[in-house]
Amino acid sequence: MTLPLNFAPLALLLAACVAPAPEPLPDPMPPITACGAGELQGLIGRNAAVLQTMRFAGPLRVIRPGMAVTMDYSPDRLNIEVDAREIITSVSCG
Secondary structure, three states, X not given: OOOOHHHHHHHXXXXXXXXXXXXXXXXXXXXXXXXXXXXXXXXXOOEHHHHHXXXXXXXXXEEOOOOOOOOXXXXXXXXXXXXXXXXXXXXXXX
């Protein structure tokens, strides 16, 4: 089907208004396999003192309340969050 000549500019104008497909949003939770956090989920709820008896193959960051941490993302770094009572609350990569 061809459009009459007077509708051609309108068709071009409408075509220009079509928005491109949005980029997918990044996953807010990094995968827990890159640093081995998946195998360590059993630490959640335990006292942080248990970490002193363990050896870790890669970089480790123990994050305590009020502690300043960098926002850089390192998929092979293990992050262990501890609450004020020294209880492990989260184990993740990043």
